[in-house]
Amino acid sequence: MSIxxxxxxxxxxxxxxAKKPGRAGVVANWADERLGLGTAMKKNLRKxxxxxxxxxxxxxALWSFVVLLLSGVFLTLWFNPSMGEIHYEGSYDQLRGxxxxxxxxxxLDISFDVRGGLLMRQMHHWAAMLFIAxxxxxxxxxxxxxxxxxxxxxxxxxxxxxxxxxxxxxFTGYSLPDDLLxxxxxxxxxxxxxxxxxxxxxxxxxxxxxxxxxxxxIPRLYTIxxxxxxxxxxxxxxAHMLLLVYHKHTQWPGPGRTEQNVVGFPMxxxxxxxxxxxxxxxxxxxxxxxxxMTINPVWKYGPYDPTKVTAGSQPDWYMGWPDGALRIMxxxxxxxxxxxxxxxxxxPIIVLPGLMFxxxxxxxxxxxxxxxxxxxxxxxxxxxxxPTRTALMVxxxxxxxxxxxxxxxxxxxxxxxxxxxxITYFMRAAVFIGPLIAFMITRRWCISLQRxxxxxxxHGYETGVIMRSPExxxxxxxxxxxxxxxxxxxxxxxxxxxxxAVSTGDRDPNGLAAPAGRGxxxxxxxxxxxxxxxxxxxxxxxxxxxxxxxxxxxxxxxEGVSADGHQFDGHHAVEGETLRGDx
Amino acid sequence: xxxxxxxxSHENDPHAGGSSENLPDSPAGSAGAVPESAEPIADPxxxxxxxxxxxxxxxxxxxxERQVAGMFxxxxxxxxxxxxxxxxxxxxxxxxxxAGFGASTVTLxxxxxxxxxxIGIGIIQWARKLMGDHExxxxxxxxxxxxxxxxxxxxxxxxxxxxxxxxxxPLVRNSLLGAVGLLGLxxxxxxxxxxxxxxDVYDDEDxxxxxxxxxxxxxxxxxxxxxxxxxxxAADLEIGDLVNAVPEAFYExxxxxxxxxxxxxxxxxxxxxxxIVVRMEPDEIIPGEGRDNWAVDGVLCYSKICTHVxxxxxxxxxxxxxxxxxxxxxxxxxxxxxxxxxxxxxxALPQLPLAVDDEGYLVAQSDFTEPVGPSYWxxx
Numbered sequence: 001m002s003i004x005x006x007x008x009x010x011x012x013x014x015x016x017x018a019k020k021p022g023r024a025g026v027v028a029n030w031a032d033e034r035l036g037l038g039t040a041m042k043k044n045l046r047k048x049x050x051x052x053x054x055x056x057x058x059x060x061a062l063w064s065f066v067v068l069l070l071s072g073v074f075l076t077l078w079f080n081p082s083m084g085e086i087h088y089e090g091s092y093d094q095l096r097g098x099x100x101x102x103x104x105x106x107x108l109d110i111s112f113d114v115r116g117g118l119l120m121r122q123m124h125h126w127a128a129m130l131f132i133a134x135x136x137x138x139x140x141x142x143x144x145x146x147x148x149x150x151x152x153x154x155x156x157x158x159x160x161x162x163x164x165x166x167x168x169x170x171f172t173g174y175s176l177p178d179d180l181l182x183x184x185x186x187x188x189x190x191x192x193x194x195x196x197x198x199x200x201x202x203x204x205x206x207x208x209x210x211x212x213x214x215x216x217x218i219p220r221l222y223t224i225x226x227x228x229x230x231x232x233x234x235x236x237x238x239a240h241m242l243l244l245v246y247h248k249h250t251q252w253p254g255p256g257r258t259e260q261n262v263v264g265f266p267m268x269x270x271x272x273x274x275x276x277x278x279x280x281x282x283x284x285x286x287x288x289x290x291x292x293m294t295i296n297p298v299w300k301y302g303p304y305d306p307t308k309v310t311a312g313s314q315p316d317w318y319m320g321w322p323d324g325a326l327r328i329m330x331x332x333x334x335x336x337x338x339x340x341x342x343x344x345x346x347x348p349i350i351v352l353p354g355l356m357f358x359x360x361x362x363x364x365x366x367x368x369x370x371x372x373x374x375x376x377x378x379x380x381x382x383x384x385x386x387p388t389r390t391a392l393m394v395x396x397x398x399x400x401x402x403x404x405x406x407x408x409x410x411x412x413x414x415x416x417x418x419x420x421x422x423i424t425y426f427m428r429a430a431v432f433i434g435p436l437i438a439f440m441i442t443r444r445w446c447i448s449l450q451r452x453x454x455x456x457x458x459h460g461y462e463t464g465v466i467m468r469s470p471e472x473x474x475x476x477x478x479x480x481x482x483x484x485x486x487x488x489x490x491x492x493x494x495x496x497x498x499x500x501a502v503s504t505g506d507r508d509p510n511g512l513a514a515p516a517g518r519g520x521x522x523x524x525x526x527x528x529x530x531x532x533x534x535x536x537x538x539x540x541x542x543x544x545x546x547x548x549x550x551x552x553x554x555x556x557x558x559e560g561v562s563a564d565g566h567q568f569d570g571h572h573a574v575e576g577e578t579l580r581g582d583x
Numbered sequence: 584x585x586x587x588x589x590x591x592s593h594e595n596d597p598h599a600g601g602s603s604e605n606l607p608d609s610p611a612g613s614a615g616a617v618p619e620s621a622e623p624i625a626d627p628x629x630x631x632x633x634x635x636x637x638x639x640x641x642x643x644x645x646x647x648e649r650q651v652a653g654m655f656x657x658x659x660x661x662x663x664x665x666x667x668x669x670x671x672x673x674x675x676x677x678x679x680x681x682a683g684f685g686a687s688t689v690t691l692x693x694x695x696x697x698x699x700x701x702i703g704i705g706i707i708q709w710a711r712k713l714m715g716d717h718e719x720x721x722x723x724x725x726x727x728x729x730x731x732x733x734x735x736x737x738x739x740x741x742x743x744x745x746x747x748x749x750x751x752x753p754l755v756r757n758s759l760l761g762a763v764g765l766l767g768l769x770x771x772x773x774x775x776x777x778x779x780x781x782x783d784v785y786d787d788e789d790x791x792x793x794x795x796x797x798x799x800x801x802x803x804x805x806x807x808x809x810x811x812x813x814x815x816x817a818a819d820l821e822i823g824d825l826v827n828a829v830p831e832a833f834y835e836x837x838x839x840x841x842x843x844x845x846x847x848x849x850x851x852x853x854x855x856x857x858x859i860v861v862r863m864e865p866d867e868i869i870p871g872e873g874r875d876n877w878a879v880d881g882v883l884c885y886s887k888i889c890t891h892v893x894x895x896x897x898x899x900x901x902x903x904x905x906x907x908x909x910x911x912x913x914x915x916x917x918x919x920x921x922x923x924x925x926x927x928x929x930x931a932l933p934q935l936p937l938a939v940d941d942e943g944y945l946v947a948q949s950d951f952t953e954p955v956g957p958s959y960w961x962x963x
Contacts, residue, residue, distance in 0.1 A: 048721040085846045115669055118688045119695070151726035184894060187854070188910060191892025191957035201795070201959045206777040210784055211795070212854055212893075215847045216777075248723055256629030256720065263629065263720045273710035280703030284696045291692010306854035307809060307829065307887060309895045311909040326892075326927060327911045333929030338963040344927045345892060345957070378723055410912060420912055421925055457623070487624045543623040 049271040050251035050264035054141045059275060060134035063282035064127045071124040078114055080106040081176065081222035083215040092299050100303030103218050107177040107298055123290030128170050132318045135163050143393050146381040147250045153364040155243045158236050160361045165229050167318055172225040174316055178218055183304025184313050186217060195345035253379045253491035255484045312411060322353045324406030328427045370526045372500030385492050387446035388530045394442040395435035402431045450535035453489050456481055457538055458546035495531045502527055637712045647712035654705030661698035668694055790848040791832060796954045798856040800935060805831035806860060806884060806945040814944040817882045820862040823901035828860045855955050857887040857895055858935055861917050863904055871920035877936040879945060884935040885921045886955040889913055891928035893957045
């Protein structure tokens with residue numbers, strides 16, 4: 001790398017130029033002679049990572065997972081995952097003498113008798129929310145910008161698995177204290193399991209070690225929560241990171257940023273410093289949230305009792321959408337030959353989440369199948385430049401959002417003084433109609449934005465300067481956007497380059513009727529929908545003509561003076577300018 | 584580190600790592616359909632590097648240096664404050680006052696959080712202001728291996744397979760596959776003792792009310808108020824009252840004062856036997872088929888466990904006789920055999936037939952006549 005470091009801050013450059021093997025050199029030599037790190041690190045130390053704020057979302061997930069590991073280990077030192085019944089004798093007055101499970105009692109001990117215990121409990125819970133929320137937003141960023149395309153499909157799949165496992169990890173985690181709220185959740189989970197045809201009752205009896213609630217569920221959830229799922233999460237996160245490094249990060253198109261290269265800061269020092277510094281920031285935010293914002297105050301709920309419940313019982317927010325589906329599902333149940341089919345539970349809570357996650361996992365493959373695009377993609381797309389994809393995800397988000405809102409139908413009814421029955425009936429229709437409307441609106445919106453981009457390229461940007469022609473006509477002055485911006489706008493595929501047309505049989509050039517099965521007909525139709533009405537970027541000829549026209553306008557008939565007041569709008573020096581309006 | 588990382592090293596070498604035919608050849612990635620010349624704007628290339636104030640002005644540089652070190656210093660102060668808070672604010676019994684429990688968590692969280700944040704902000708400020716800010720460019724390589732590597736790998740794979748004879752000896756291969764497949768059985772069978780079978784729980788009856796089809800209610804057992812355990816006289820209830828109740832068995836003690844049902848057995852019994860007792864005008868009740876004598880003076884008793892997924896129900900609206908489950912809003916009409924009037928539940932709440940004992944207290948005529956709680960496969 002021939003980089004001009006002549007002016008780089010001295011504090012920096014002096015450290016980088018080692019004159020003789022210092023202590024670092026000795027250590028490096030020791031390590032290389034045993035581990036051969038030299039070869040592996042040769043280029044990786046200066047590996048390039050492109051910079052953009054949206055690439056930080058996945059990092060939040062990564063670092064909050066580290067916070068979860070650290071705070072979680074702390075909690076295990078005191079937590080006792082036992083359902084043995086004891087009488088609480090700790091510091092919290094209101095519950096003293098109350099019979100509860102040891103897991104609830106030890107949770108109270110962590111909260112009230114271990115200094116920093118409540119802080120760690122709350123940090124752990126907040127970090128879990130941050131973990132899942134940032135994974136979701138990261139997933140949306142990846143999909144909206146087309147970063148899931150070849151060669152990154154497997155990383156998409158790994159990411160989706162992380163999201164599923166993270167959700168299950170959250171559920172098993174907040175069930176551990178065995179308080180009234182989480183116990184109600186476990187009670188519902190027992191009902192979910194029992195709705196599964198054929199094996200449901202057996203699954204419930206095996207999981208709970210007998211009849212609900214039994215004395216096994218908390219220790220079993222504990223093992224799943226601190227060993228099984230974290231192990232899987234760690235392995236998948238490692239795979240996710242390795243693939244990221246192997247593929248190299250995607251980047252936004254721009255001057256000098258192409259499909260063949262990756263432009264950005266080197267891992268050492270800038271990226272490592274920024275990412276490392278960001279870890280401390282995520283950690284610090286978790287600590288502030290844990291210290292200042294109460295979450296899951298189990299002492300207010302009390303220990304679990306199967307005869308008690310509180311109004312407004314709701315799971316953590318990421319479990320909310322299947323709960324919403326459960327709430328708006330009509331009460332359908334069938335009996336055949338002495339067996340019970342609980343459609344009202346089985347469909348919304350077992351089938352639907354499975355179906356939605358399957359769709360999520362398959363999205364990159366479905367898109368590749370529709371477009372037939374087998375090329376590698378390393379440049380990101382703006383959401384508007386893939387209108388159907390963007391619309392598809394927005395309609396999925398709308399479905400999710402409506403289901404989630406349905407999961408809070410009681411809260412909505414109370415806060416807005418609405419009828420819970422009407423909200424429920426509305427939601428039953430809205431979850432089907434809403435996503436369709438969202439799809440159509442988003443698609444047209446994207447296409448309009450594409451048009452606006454072309455406007456900018458062809459006619460320049462709106463300056464806000466109103467021109468008055470000698471005839472007295474008014475028009476707004478447009479100026480060309482700068483080349484770098486214009487290039488970034490045009491650095492995208494034309495649609496004809498983005499897909500392999502489906503052979504439809506009748507268009508075969510050799511006159512041979514190619515077999516057009518039902519699959520390829522469907523594919524053809526989807527392909528038409530995928531690209532229909534997309535606005536293509538202008539060709540060189542169109543651009544030149546438009547610029548020529550613009551120049552003509554600027555120097556020709558539209559010549560005039562800018563309307564009064566524009567002298568002072570900051571577009572040029574104000575010296576010598578006066579207001580012309582002395583009439 | 585790993586092979587995957589090893590493949591990285593192709594900086595400034597577009598042809599390393601084998602064929603690059605997978606990479607689109609123009610910046611915009613058009614695959615030949617539109618010639619390069621049709622690209623409206625040529626790539627202007629990376630913009631020139633701009634020096635930052637800290638690169639050219641020594642005073643700015645020193646200032647940034649002080650800022651960064653200042654952040655680290657503030658972090659150290661926060662750690663000190665953290666330690667002071669830890670040893671000053673003991674949580675103990677006095678959790679309701681500020682300087683008790685609340686102060687400990689708040690100050691520990693704030694000082695710890697700020698200590699971390701200052702380090703993070705300091706490092707990032709260092710990276711932004713003082714570290715070299717030259718963007719560098721690295722060439723990508725296609726994800727696939729080079730053709731030579733592929734051939735060599737295939738050859739190695741074939742050689743290995745050939746030498747193992749796995750293709751030529753189907754007997755060995757298939758018997759191995761079968762044997763390994765059967766190893767799945769121990770893995771599944773070993774999980775058998777996770778819990779008893781539903782039928783076994785019912786038959787063994789190790790504890791009162793064992794099994795999904797049964798609860799602890801028996802003929803003549805008193806219906807007592809939850810929490811206090813006092814029996815209920817029908818006449819004591821007003822029209823419109825709802826009482827949360829449980830079987831008297833929950834409060835029975837032996838000679839030594841020990842509860843007969845306690846611990847996990849009590850939790851299991853509670854999850855099935857909890858009831859609600861309501862009183863309404865007798866002429867408002869629509870008696871269910873064969874339930875004519877299940878009420879006592881307009882007093883009705885229903886399972887408190889929702890038939891949807893098992894939450895306890897108790898939100899009662901006396902004017903409509905509707906009871907609502909707070910979990911998923913299933914609504915049942917208690918005047919009409921607790922049939923479902925709204926929500927996702929499919930079944931009416933089971934009704935407990937009531938009678939009055941010699942002393943005038945409410946008692947059960949029998950156990951529930953159907954299983955309580957959520958539906959399950961074998962329920963029928």
